[in-house]
Amino acid sequence: QxxxxxxxxxxxxxxxxxxxxxxxxxxxxxxxxxxxxQFPGKGPALLIAIRPDVSEKKEGRFTISFNKSAKxxxxxxxxxxxxxxxxxFCAATINRDNYGQNFVFGPGTRxxxxx
Amino acid sequence: DAMVxxxxxxxxxxxxxxxxxxxxxxxxxxxxxxxxxKSSQAPKLxxxxxxxxxxxxxxxxxxxxxxRPNTSFCFLDIRSPGxxxxxxxxxxxxxxGGGEQYFGPGTRxxxx
Numbered sequence: 001q002x003x004x005x006x007x008x009x010x011x012x013x014x015x016x017x018x019x020x021x022x023x024x025x026x027x028x029x030x031x032x033x034x035x036x037x038q039f040p041g042k043g044p045a046l047l048i049a050i051r052p053d054v055s056e057k058k059e060g061r062f063t064i065s066f067n068k069s070a071k072x073x074x075x076x077x078x079x080x081x082x083x084x085x086x087x088x089f090c091a092a093t094i095n096r097d098n099y100g101q102n103f104v105f106g107p108g109t110r111x112x113x114x115x
Numbered sequence: 116d117a118m119v120x121x122x123x124x125x126x127x128x129x130x131x132x133x134x135x136x137x138x139x140x141x142x143x144x145x146x147x148x149x150x151x152x153k154s155s156q157a158p159k160l161x162x163x164x165x166x167x168x169x170x171x172x173x174x175x176x177x178x179x180x181x182x183r184p185n186t187s188f189c190f191l192d193i194r195s196p197g198x199x200x201x202x203x204x205x206x207x208x209x210x211x212g213g214g215e216q217y218f219g220p221g222t223r224x225x226x227x
Contacts, residue, residue, distance in 0.1 A: 011159075031214075032214030034214060034215060034216075036218075041223070042220055042221065043119075043121075043205050043207075043218035043220045043221045044158065044218045045218065046216070049214065049215065072172065089157055089172075090157075092142050093214045094214075102157055103159070103160070103216070105157035105158060106157065107156070107157055108155070108156070108157050
């Protein structure tokens with residue numbers, strides 16, 4: 001019920017290509033879906049987030065698509081760059097009640113963008 | 116810039132020797148979290164403070180303790196580190212348990 005599934009586990013994309021990472025959740029109580037970017041040896045950094053009342057959110061080259069009925073959401077990175085090479089974690093949370101089982105990370109996707 | 120700061124960035128300790136990791140924040144957030152992250156895994160929540168209220172995750176070993184002397188600082192104490200406790204330890208904050216958590220750079224703990 002509290003699990004967030006994430007795929008693929010790893011992804012290799014050519015520079016300029018589109019990177020797509022998919023996540024799925026079960027708990028319909030989740031109401032906030034952030035994505036975190038983590039470089040080796042660093043802490044995760046909030047990248048972009050979406051609430052279920054919108055189907056898409058775009059910030060620069062990063063877009064979240066959200067399908068509430070399917071309980072799925074995805075991150076699209078347009079014009080992928082070598083500097084985007086990192087591990088990406090999706091998460092699902094209950095806003096204002098963001099503790100313990102109410103904040104769940106996906107297992108992560110390691111993205112490598114080839115020059 | 117407002118931020119979450121962790122010290123030290125790297126810590127080496129001996130098996131069974133107590134160690135303390137520290138976290139401070141200038142975001143003035145009332146919720147602080149400690150996570151453990153092992154290689155190629157997602158962060159795992161150990162416990163969090165909502166203001167002064169301590170909340171332990173059910174599967175956090177008793178070996179791990181925490182202190183929050185004031186709003187800005189939080190400490191992670193590992194009473195008797197084992198080899199399995201070698202990991203990255205991440206501190207994070209949020210305002211009122213809001214969906215956004217802000218992470219520090221982490222402390223890499225090595226147990227010899």
